[in-house]
Amino acid sequence: MAGNLYTTQEKIRIYNADGKKLGEIEVPESPANACFGGDDYQTLFITARSSLYSIRMQQPGARPIGAKW
Numbered sequence: 828m829a830g831n832l833y834t835t836q837e838k839i840r841i842y843n844a845d846g847k848k849l850g851e852i853e854v855p856e857s858p859a860n861a862c863f864g865g866d867d868y869q870t871l872f873i874t875a876r877s878s879l880y881s882i883r884m885q886q887p888g889a890r891p892i893g894a895k896w
Contacts, residue, residue, distance in 0.1 A: 829886050833861050854880055863888025
């Protein structure tokens with residue numbers, strides 16, 4: 828919702844819309860993908876080679892375009 832970008836490069840890296848790095852989220856395994864979910868889109872789900880992780884975020888993620896839920 829804030830326009831931030833979350834990347835998966837050995838850890839989750841968070842950038843704002845201007846490309847400034849805001850922070851990182853350490854993950855026990857290198858992440859493969861990430862998406863927001865949960866009833867309020869404030870849970871970041873992170874997939875890795877053999878595990879699924881989740882973390883509660885302060886800012887909600889955006890609802891996917893065309894989502895029917």
